[in-house]
């Protein structure tokens with residue numbers, strides 16, 4: 334009797350990890366951590382999955398363990414500020430942690446929030462900065478208080494980064510990572526699309542990390558960053574509810590890197606960065 | 615699931631991308647690896663170099679692969695006779711296994727409207743030939759709206775529709791015209807497949823990857839696990855496009 338030919342796994346033939354994601358939508362050995370998400374509605378477009386409960390449902394679908402969020406309200410409505418972030422984490426303490434969003438346009442609100450941070454470590458994992466939108470340069474002295482705060486405590490700071498931006502471009506990012514080596518600086522969007530500069534910074538500075546949000550879709554970018562910075566410096570993010578989790582994982586599975594690299598990106602590095610114990614894989 | 619990719623290209627772009635795919639053979643190798651059965655393919659020289667030359671290069675490249683590669687040519691206004699007249703152009707399409715057209719009004723410096731492309735568009739409406747509109751950086755939304763107002767029966771595929779706040783742009787076109795379709799290569803909205811299917815119907819979505827600028831896996835895995843029926847998935851993955859290209 335002839336053996337039944339093994340059906341090759343779509344997207345990434347020969348990969349057990351891809352086979353699991355293809356068949357079940359998730360992998361038992363890969364508890365995904367999404368380090369970049371924004372619950373709630375936002376001015377720019379319609380987002381069907383923007384409620385926190387929808388986002389948690391989507392995270393569970395991919396076998397996700399955790400997502401770190403900065404609600405749109407914290408990014409764009411200073412009068413609401415971080416209040417919604419706190420209530421969302423309290424509603425979903427298993428699956429959600431928040432970044433404290435800093436809008437240096439309002440220094441008094443920033444100082445008030447910073448003063449409360451240490452008592453809310455069960456809610457916050459670090460800070461979220463959005464310089465392009467808040468129109469303040471990373472090197473502006475108004476950001477200094479948060480960098481010093483994070484630096485003393487070794488906390489993650491995730492910042493929007495884009496190539497050629499006067500607020501969060503290559504030069505601004507480099508100034509911050511060169512000055513503060515105690516904090517962990519996460520380059521959201523990897524200085525899109527200056528992969529070369531992003532990889533160089535991540536390689537040079539041990540405390541600089543690459544967040545693949547809106548990057549993994551560019552075929553070849555993940556391979557480049559992996560070769561030039563190493564998969565140990567790369568983190569998985571999706572900007573959910575903007576972009577879907579399965580499409581982002583599918584793009585990662587399309588990269589010409591190893592399954593081990595994909596494990597690093599999808600969960601292992603974030604587990605280390607966020608000091609999550611009892612790693613499941 | 616059988617996949618038929620509505621949006622991929624071959625050739626070396628003037629401005630390099632990370633991992634270009636130069637030949638039809640290389641494209642087929644990557645499609646095979648990913649598990650994609652067929653593709654509607656264009657040649658980057660159609661956009662970056664010269665339309666007629668690019669169309670010829672594409673026809674040559676796909677000729678040996680008729681069972682899995684279908685062509686998509688670019689088209690121009692014809693006031694200067696740069697391309698054969700519409701009927702003759704269509705006959706050449708049929709011979710070359712080219713089943714759809716696309717336009718690059720940005721790069722190619724023309725207005726996409728009746729005064730420029732009218733005779734060709736009238737033939738396309740009559741023969742049900744689909745037109746692919748690369749929205750981002752080429753056609754833009756106002757031109758797409760104006761075109762459909764003039765040619766409401768034109769089969770149009772909205773392509774390269776990125777997800778940074780375009781939901782309010784494409785929705786009126788999907789709602790208002792029965793022959794407008796959305797291709798998925800840059801449509802990566804969280805819950806987007808389910809939302810478009812529920813509101814406008816699965817017949818409005820076409821599987822596309824944007825390969826090799828984008829990878830194959832994103833649209834594939836998103837569709838595989840979308841919360842819609844198996845029949846709807848099959849239609850989006852291949853069926854809708856097969857129907858659209860069957861105009862001869």
Ligand SMILES: [Zn+2]
Pocket residue numbers: 369371521572
């Ligand atoms: Zn973001």
